[in-house]
Amino acid sequence: MSKPVRVRFAPSPTGPLHIGGVRTALYNYLFARKMGGQMLLRIEDTDQNRFVPGAEDYIMEALRWVGIEIDEGQGVGGPHAPYRQSERREIYQKEAQRLVDEDKAYYAFDTAEELDVMRKRLEEANAPAAQYNSITRMQMRNSLTMKPDDVRARIDAGEPFVIRLKTPRKEEVRLNDLIRGWVNVHSSAIDDKVLLKSDGLPTYHLANIIDDHLMGITHVIRGEEWLPSAPLHVLLYRYLGWEDTMPQFAHLPLLLKPEGNGKLSKRDADLGGFPIFPLQWTDPVTGVVARGFREEGYLPEATINFLALLGWNPGTEQELFTMDELIASFDLTQVHKAGARFDIQKAQWFNHQYIRQVADQELAPTVQQQAEAAGFNCSLEKANKIVALLKGRVNFAHEIFNEASTIFNAPSVYDETIVAAKWNDDAIRAVTAFRDALQPVDGDFLAEAIKHTLGDAMQQAGIKQGKIMQAMRVALTGSGTGPDLMLTMEIIGKEETIGRLEAALATLKIKVS
């Protein structure tokens, strides 16, 4: 029996979570649930310069919104606390020191300027790679080139230093990616990565490996941008003596720009007029507000469904999935290998599918609020009817109110094309006859009854109903398109219906002659 699956989502609190990050978290979650395992949340805040206040809370709220439940980690606790890397520095320092003691890493004292000089010199010399590696390190200021006493003295004197990995000169490093298969890299392509920075905090590479090991992570599911450094990570597991329990890797394809070259960015979202963050984010420095999927009216279920299918497909023809269905059918080996272009139209379609399934009563209060904010009286009952009439036509809940404008507003102008084409003598006779037939109607003013009244009136007047429906619609709403007319009349009521018919008769009569 293999050990229980444990995955982690390990974002950096450098700003709002990108939608691609949400997808990464989702795939981790689906895999964990599918395998009956656990999902951890770890905060990788080892870069003090890029820390953004509020980002961590934002990440947790975003995960909660889309329905990703964290079993262990930041915000929920667990046996491996703390889950914020900035609070675990001693752990990393201890392991980094161990690597130095075992001659697998070394101290380096080079300044930023010295590194620049080195790189420039190598580039000018047309060296294969301008990096700190097994060859160039012998010309730099580090514990491999300096006398031990000198090194000790500098450290004791408090001179800043970093710890670098002593990457082997020639060694084949291979890893078996769950999505991509075997990936081979020669160690000469890997430089002597900084493991511990001069501020005493680890770099991603070190912290990541140590924490994943300590926290019992069995599967590392992350973005493709990490694939180039994955061999380095394998090397680290080996040097730390943990290779036999090394997690399996799965590198996910990236989300690409809707058009053009490159990966999806905030700028594409601004240009395309779509969100790229799950929730609204207010930049703490500039105060600039970026709306999220939630604020734009996307339902969490739709967002998840859309994201899940961007790079993964169960191989069946099912398109709509609940979270439980996603879990049941998810399979890492079915993840597509190439990057996926981000297509917001598909997201809108998913939202359309989910909006129509929401109960009228749930959507009604929003419509009522919008109507009242716009200065209209709208009972909850009326809002309910409007929702029932329109929710199947829209992509977003907030569009219902806009679609209902012909209900709230009597027409002030009439669509000229329709008027020109359809407003003739028959139309006038029809509208007049219908108005007269409506006058004596008592009691409930319901669509079904209105339909009959109209039908009877047209029959009596000897007019084909189909011929005058467009004119009737224009008379009542000013527009050639809109929701079902009978129900529209039911909602606006008898008085308003008759009023609109008379207004149309008065203003449009003139145009005919």
Added chain:
RNA sequence: GGCCGAUUCGUCUAGCGGUUAGGACACCGCCCUUUCACGGCGGUAACACGGGUUCAAUUCCCGUAUCGGUCACCA
């Protein structure tokens, strides 16, 4: 540029040696609706290119092209 990865309709994708290359979004058309939509039905549309391997390649191998990622004391 070096290294790594990828390449099926405009887009998301199914396919894992023999298929009329399937589905979804978008687009177009028809039907339904004595109105507008929703919806239903249908249509246009793809295996990057060149070599192999094989009785047979979209599928396997090698090149080429293109695209993506990465080359920091950022993650």
